Amino acid sequence: MIYFDYNATAPVMREAREAWLDITEKTGGNPSSLHQAGTRAAVALAEAREKLAAYLGCQPADIIWTSGATEANNTVTHHFSKTLGPQDEVWISAIEHPCIHDSAKYYFGKRAKLIPVTHDGVVDLDWITTEMADKRPGLVGVMLANNETGVIQPWREILAMCQAYEVPFFTDAVQFIGKMPMAGLGDCDYISGAAHKFGGPRGVGFLKIPHRKSITPLLHGGKQEGGKRAGTENVAIIAAMMAALDVREKQIAHNQHLLRGVWRDNFEHELLRTLPGASIIGANAPRLWNTVSALMPDGDRKHQWIIRLDKAGFAVSTGSACTTGKEEPSHVLAAMGIKGEKAVRVVRFSAGWETTEADWEALVKGAAKVHAEMHSGKVHAVA
Numbered sequence: 001m002i003y004f005d006y007n008a009t010a011p012v013m014r015e016a017r018e019a020w021l022d023i024t025e026k027t028g029g030n031p032s033s034l035h036q037a038g039t040r041a042a043v044a045l046a047e048a049r050e051k052l053a054a055y056l057g058c059q060p061a062d063i064i065w066t067s068g069a070t071e072a073n074n075t076v077t078h079h080f081s082k083t084l085g086p087q088d089e090v091w092i093s094a095i096e097h098p099c100i101h102d103s104a105k106y107y108f109g110k111r112a113k114l115i116p117v118t119h120d121g122v123v124d125l126d127w128i129t130t131e132m133a134d135k136r137p138g139l140v141g142v143m144l145a146n147n148e149t150g151v152i153q154p155w156r157e158i159l160a161m162c163q164a165y166e167v168p169f170f171t172d173a174v175q176f177i178g179k180m181p182m183a184g185l186g187d188c189d190y191i192s193g194a195a196h197k198f199g200g201p202r203g204v205g206f207l208k209i210p211h212r213k214s215i216t217p218l219l220h221g222g223k224q225e226g227g228k229r230a231g232t233e234n235v236a237i238i239a240a241m242m243a244a245l246d247v248r249e250k251q252i253a254h255n256q257h258l259l260r261g262v263w264r265d266n267f268e269h270e271l272l273r274t275l276p277g278a279s280i281i282g283a284n285a286p287r288l289w290n291t292v293s294a295l296m297p298d299g300d301r302k303h304q305w306i307i308r309l310d311k312a313g314f315a316v317s318t319g320s321a322c323t324t325g326k327e328e329p330s331h332v333l334a335a336m337g338i339k340g341e342k343a344v345r346v347v348r349f350s351a352g353w354e355t356t357e358a359d360w361e362a363l364v365k366g367a368a369k370v371h372a373e374m375h376s377g378k379v380h381a382v383a
């Protein structure tokens, strides 16, 4: 099986598993306990926090460990629902992950405004410029890179606008961290991340908040995380997350050619050549080197592709894991104007650092074979 579903989750890497075991064996205590076993756990936790702060370019005290990005993102929307005035709006991009989209709607209703995107899936900067000249929202939230399309957002420009108008800027960095350099990211007020997208364990992530600011906790109880998030920290999976990030940071530093998306581009070129009628979503936008969102030829529904490619030895996806199983357009594609019959023809291929050039080549051959099969009259067998 060749795995092309890294945006859903990446396999847990050896270094992360080893770090988990090592910390589990060495630090049996609760990091809040004062005895030696507890102190050892607290030291390991502090080391992880310092490391992440250095990568992000922020202070260790600005980091809160969470159970993943869903919790981190909900913490932000929840916090602003408690601190903004009754008329204040929050503006989030129309392509945010459901854990932001739905929680913003839940907390703010109509006061959660969606920032439109272009046909290529890039946040409309003109919209922000025009609207901000008129009205200041209480929060702007735009992800760094979209999970379905891989389109990288102009976050530096949005951050600069937010800074000029003194509006807090929140970014979901889940699909970006571990794939792209993090330089400058620490200037964003709120940043969320999740270990399982970069080879760490599932069920752990973090939230970076502005320096010396507090946050309304989502979870109440103990005074862990400086009173910002109750619950005993899982030191071993946090250490495993940081071990994975260490590996990814080295890979990013030493693989510039991969960051340019050479293998992805070759794959797309071959895919379009072998599948007449196919096209690439967000083709004209800057995109992550690992992600291809392809609109498959007329009549080829995505679930047939996924099942047939699976049988052929390739794990691919329909897009966001949260919409899997539903033959309805994702809100991301809808925001890009890809609706109706077209939206059920989109298949996402997402590679990882472990993916080789040969894997990409095999995938395009596999896709050509499946396409031929689907059009040889056997199409209804796996519908």
Ligand code: PLP
Pocket (backbone or CB within 6 Å): 007, 008, 067, 068, 069, 070, 071, 097, 099, 143, 145, 146, 147, 172, 174, 175, 193, 194, 195, 203, 204, 205, 321
């Ligand atoms: N944000 C983005 C962009 C994602 O892709 C995901 C996961 O699919 C999440 C948030 C949610 O992360 P987690 O699984 O850690 O809750």
